[in-house]
Amino acid sequence: MKNTPTVLKFFSRLTAVLFASAICCAPFVGRAAEVTITILHTTDLHGNILPTTDYQGNPDRGGIARLATKIADIRRENPNTLLVDAGDTIQGTTVSFNTEGRLIVKLFNHLKYDAWTLGNHEFDWGLKKIAQCVTDAEVPVLGANIKLPTERDGEPFPPEVAAFKKVKPYVIKEVQGVKVGIIGLTTPGIPNWSRPRLIEPLEFIESVRALRRIVPEVQRQGAQILVLVTHQGYKRSPDDHANQIHSIAANYPELDIIIGGHSHQEWSEFLIRPSNILYTQANYWGTYLGRVDIKFDTDKKKIVEKKARTILMDNSVPQDPAVLDLSKEPLAAAEKELKTVIGTAEGDFITRGEPKRETHIHNLICDAIDAALQKNNTRADVIIHGVLNNKGILKKGDVTVSDVWTVVPYENTIGVFEVSPDTLKELIEENASHFERGSFRGYWGVRVTYQMTDDRARPLRIVSIADRDGKPFPPDAKIKVAANSFDLSSGGTRFPKLREIADRPESKLVEYNFQTRQAVADFIKERKTVAPRIVGWWNFLRGNTPVPQEKDDAPAPDSGAVPRETFPARTSPNWRDALCRVRFANAVTTERDPPTRSASSF
Numbered sequence: 001m002k003n004t005p006t007v008l009k010f011f012s013r014l015t016a017v018l019f020a021s022a023i024c025c026a027p028f029v030g031r032a033a034e035v036t037i038t039i040l041h042t043t044d045l046h047g048n049i050l051p052t053t054d055y056q057g058n059p060d061r062g063g064i065a066r067l068a069t070k071i072a073d074i075r076r077e078n079p080n081t082l083l084v085d086a087g088d089t090i091q092g093t094t095v096s097f098n099t100e101g102r103l104i105v106k107l108f109n110h111l112k113y114d115a116w117t118l119g120n121h122e123f124d125w126g127l128k129k130i131a132q133c134v135t136d137a138e139v140p141v142l143g144a145n146i147k148l149p150t151e152r153d154g155e156p157f158p159p160e161v162a163a164f165k166k167v168k169p170y171v172i173k174e175v176q177g178v179k180v181g182i183i184g185l186t187t188p189g190i191p192n193w194s195r196p197r198l199i200e201p202l203e204f205i206e207s208v209r210a211l212r213r214i215v216p217e218v219q220r221q222g223a224q225i226l227v228l229v230t231h232q233g234y235k236r237s238p239d240d241h242a243n244q245i246h247s248i249a250a251n252y253p254e255l256d257i258i259i260g261g262h263s264h265q266e267w268s269e270f271l272i273r274p275s276n277i278l279y280t281q282a283n284y285w286g287t288y289l290g291r292v293d294i295k296f297d298t299d300k301k302k303i304v305e306k307k308a309r310t311i312l313m314d315n316s317v318p319q320d321p322a323v324l325d326l327s328k329e330p331l332a333a334a335e336k337e338l339k340t341v342i343g344t345a346e347g348d349f350i351t352r353g354e355p356k357r358e359t360h361i362h363n364l365i366c367d368a369i370d371a372a373l374q375k376n377n378t379r380a381d382v383i384i385h386g387v388l389n390n391k392g393i394l395k396k397g398d399v400t401v402s403d404v405w406t407v408v409p410y411e412n413t414i415g416v417f418e419v420s421p422d423t424l425k426e427l428i429e430e431n432a433s434h435f436e437r438g439s440f441r442g443y444w445g446v447r448v449t450y451q452m453t454d455d456r457a458r459p460l461r462i463v464s465i466a467d468r469d470g471k472p473f474p475p476d477a478k479i480k481v482a483a484n485s486f487d488l489s490s491g492g493t494r495f496p497k498l499r500e501i502a503d504r505p506e507s508k509l510v511e512y513n514f515q516t517r518q519a520v521a522d523f524i525k526e527r528k529t530v531a532p533r534i535v536g537w538w539n540f541l542r543g544n545t546p547v548p549q550e551k552d553d554a555p556a557p558d559s560g561a562v563p564r565e566t567f568p569a570r571t572s573p574n575w576r577d578a579l580c581r582v583r584f585a586n587a588v589t590t591e592r593d594p595p596t597r598s599a600s601s602f
């Protein structure tokens with residue numbers, strides 16, 4: 001037993017030595033370490049591979065080919081780099097339209113994106129086409145608020161629906177031992193722009209509700225950094241049906257970073273108060289690459305610094321030859337197509353005065369819709385339709401496919417429904433309520449006289465509604481009204497009455513498959529020449545005095561002549577109306593908050 005103390009002493013000494021060495025080695029074994037993670041982000045690329053002209057008229061900006069070069073540079077600088085996209089990726093260019101979005105997905109695969117959140121325009125071509133893109137994607141496709149119905153036994157989903165099983169709410173990427181949870185959220189406003197036939201049976205859930213289960217789940221999976229990549233934009237004003245950043249931030253302060261999109265704005269960085277979530281958004285068309293840099297302390301297991309900026313993609317950044325090579329043939333085919341001359345304009349078709357005043361472009365679009373409906377063995381008595389692009393000017397002379405894309409940048413289709421004269425009046429009243437808000441639509445086939453008032457809440461009162469010949473509609477008339485698919489979906493909640501009326505069973509809505517752009521192209525091709533015309537479909541009185549319309553032969557704004565300004569001008573750029581439809585709109589993206597103080601080093 002004498003030995004026991006010696007043995008104990010030995011072990012206690014050994015323990016002491018080991019303990020001491022453990023302490024002495026501690027700085028080397030469990031040393032505090034900072035991991036620097038970079039997240040690059042793009043949004044609202046709208047099919048732009050090549051540089052293009054931005055809203056302000058700056059040429060040679062953006063495009064995926066240019067982004068690719070910068071992405072490669074930054075990846076070389078920091079191998080701990082993730083790359084994400086916030087949606088509206090495939091719709092907007094001829095080359096992407098012709099390849100049904102698949103070329104852009106091919107480029108995303110090539111660039112090894114880590115996540116792609118779907119945007120609203122991804123659904124413009126119906127489920128089949130976006131389903132194919134989702135199937136092609138080697139990139140994780142995200143949409144935490146895209147809900148599939150429950151699949152019933154023995155009734156499997158058709159392939160275009162089954163493809164959406166691949167769309168996940170989130171992905172967790174491990175970067176040098178740090179788990180980054182990337183949650184994707186599209187805009188819940190999709191059903192307010194897209195007809196049910198394009199999106200059913202998918203459902204789009206409100207943001208806060210969709211995240212309720214997902215955020216804790218991502219945390220349970222061990223994510224140490226929470227990034228939301230959403231096809232929604234930050235708004236100074238309260239949230240709306242499509243953009244819900246305020247409520248997301250208020251309900252989920254545990255998010256570290258929100259990468260936004262949809263509103264075509266550039267937000268380099270700011271902190272959303274009081275949650276201190278870093279918000280950033282990379283404008284549109286790849287004109288900026290977004291960059292977030294995070295320092296993560298692996299000892300403290302927390303972010304110690306987060307900062308963001310947006311990098312201008314001007315011609316100081318060369319285009320990536322591999323991206324150009326992968327796109328070469330479809331780009332060449334699209335370029336050739338866009339240059340094709342399809343007819344002649346006998347004069348300048350201008351949009352000056354839109355949306356309040358009738359323009360040549362209104363009539364061109366509506367005449368083309370009328371012709372296309374006749375080919376489908378139907379006719380509309382009345383068309384309610386706006387100008388889709390206030391830069392949509394056709395110049396006198398050759399009209400190319402490219403000109404038609406400018407006039408009709410979207411893949412809208414047309415629906416026709418029946419109404420009584422009283423119901424038509426309701427539609428005309430609803431439209432009048434948008435007069436001061438910039439989303440006023442034009443008329444064709446119906447003559448409307450409005451009284452202008454000084455009441456901002458109700459700036460127009462209907463004086464009379466008559467048929468195309470100026471005669472009142474008989475009270476029992478069944479009037480066939482045509483509108484485009486965007487407005488029939490309520491035009492982003494602007495025209496709920498139009499939608500509700502069109503969807504009534506007694507309205508017998510028929511939706512046609514032809515697209516407005518094709519209708520305009522065919523109209524010009526078949527007629528060979530088109531002439532600008534103003535009919536006087538809608539007119540205004542102030543008191544008893546008519547507010548003059550512009551003459552048919554009014555000069556184009558850039559022809560050197562001074563236009564006769566007889567009409568109240570638009571008071572301000574209407575970016576709210578533009579939102580996602582801002583693709584070709586005026587310079588409407590400049591409204592912004594002054595960024596709050598720098599988000600870094602808090």
Ligand SMILES: [Zn+2]
Nearest residue numbers: 088120262580
């Ligand atoms: Zn969008």
